[in-house]
Amino acid sequence: MxxxxxxxxxxxxxxxxxxxxxxxxxxxxxxxxxxxxxxxxxxxxxxQQKVPPVISEPLVVADLTVQKPRTIPPVDVFEISKPTPELIAKGEALYKTTCASCHGEEGAGAGPASVGLNPAPRNFTKKEGWTNGETISGIYMSLQDGIANSGMIAYDFLTPEEKFGLAHYIRSKFITDPPVDDEMELFGLDILYDLSAGLNIPGQMPTEFAMQLIAEKHEYKFDKIYAAIEDINTDKDSKTSQLLKSITDDLQLALSALENSDIWRGSQDSFVRFLTTNVNQNGFNGKIFNLNNEEWDTLYNYLISAL
Ligand code: HEC
Structure with missing residues (x-):
């Protein structure tokens, strides 16, 4: 350049x-x-991924608690709407642990947890502004369904007796001249919430525990199926083994189908019916239709004890 x-x-x-x-x-x-x-x-x-995958902290969500199934006895609305000292005492204890944080010990709505709530928790000592009202049925309804768009959640998990107790306590302690429910209001409450029918509340258990139970049950099923397969393979010259091998295309599938169902267990008739329907899907083959009575007997007796 x-x-x-x-x-x-x-x-x-x-x-x-x-x-x-x-x-x-x-x-x-x-x-x-x-x-x-x-x-x-x-x-x-x-x-190839060289960095081991990072498993982030699992989000801890509270699991269900164990609860036995409960039957809540029917209540007689007309009886339980009379404030007895026992009901009021029950209501008082519950009010102090569950409600006073918002509604205040004195019912004036200024409990420590009320700060910042809009609308503020109801001041029970004031007559104005109630949504469902100060009657027993009104308070019961507020507890059962909650108040929409407010911090007042539904306390539907309380028993009817507890809800009546709370209503009696609030009315006797904080409300001057509480209005009396007429018969129609009480009758309506009964109809609305099926109070005279009683309630059956199913039990619950933690999901984790339920899944473990299911997994164990599956493991138990697998064990049985594999034990049977091993049995059949070890003793392959026995009549049962030969029979089973001849009528199945997929022995494992066939045994699983049997293990997973209970409808064939009741009698040999139901066993025959089970095996001769959906033959192929269940891992069996058409030879099953040629079995004689004695062979059906042998199979049934073997399988009912193995699975
Ligand atoms: C988290 C705070 C909070 C707790 C705890 C709470 N409440 Fe409330 N409550 C509210 C709020 C907020 C309202 C709605 C006020 C409104 O609608 O103006 C309300 C309203 C009510 C009303 C009035 C319904 C009406 O007709 O206006 C009743 C009765 C009541 N609560 C009872 C209870 C009882 C009994 C408990 C305990 C089992 C309870 N509350 C627990 C916040 C709470």
Whole structure:
């Protein structure tokens, strides 16, 4: 490159520094290609995940608690709507542990947990503004269904007796001249919440425990199926083994189908019916239709004890 051309280039470069990329372009391509060729044989290793997957802290969600199934006895609305000292005492104890945090020990709605609640918890000592009202049926309804769009959740898990107790306590302690429910209101409450029918509340157990039980049950089933298969393979010359092998295309599937169902266990008739329907789906084959009575006997007796 002679001097003047060199200077010319230098001038160009000063005016437009981007030009340097144009000059270096061929070299960059060669470098990229080189790196690419180097890694090509290693591609399977490069794409493998080298960093162990990070398992983030599991979100801890409270599981269900164990609860026995409960039957809540029917209540006589007309009886339980009379405030007895026992009902009021029950209501008082529950009020202090469950409600006073918001509604306050004195029922004026200024409990420590009421801060920032909009609407504020009901001040029971004031007559204005009630949604469902100060009657027993009104308070019962507020407890059963909650008050929409407010901090007042539904306390439907309380028993009817507890809800009546709370209503009696609130009315006797905080409300002056509480209005009396008429017969229609009480009757309506009974109809609305099936109070005279009583309630059956199913039991519950933690999901984790339930899943463990299911897993154990499955494991137990697998054990039985594999034991039977081993038995059949070990004793392969026995009449039962030969029979089972001849009538099944997939022995494991056939045994699983049997293990997973109880309808065939009752009698040999139901056993025959079970095996001769859905023959192929259950891992059996058409030879099953040629079995004689004695062979059915043998099979049934073997399978009922094995599975
Ligand atoms: C988290 C705070 C909170 C707790 C705990 C709470 N409440 Fe409330 N309660 C409220 C709020 C908020 C309202 C709605 C006020 C409104 O609608 O203006 C309300 C309203 C009520 C009403 C009035 C319904 C009406 O007709 O206006 C009753 C009765 C009531 N609660 C009873 C109870 C009882 C009994 C308990 C305990 C089992 C309880 N509350 C627990 C916040 C609470």
């Amino acid at each position: 002679n001097d003047s051309k060199y200077k010319e280039k230098l001038e160009q470069l000063k005016d437009n520094p981007g030009i340097i990329f144009g000059l270096l372009y061929p070299y960059i391509i060669v470098i990229i290609l080189g790196v690419g060729l180097y890694y090509l044989p290693l591609i399977s290793k490069v794409t």
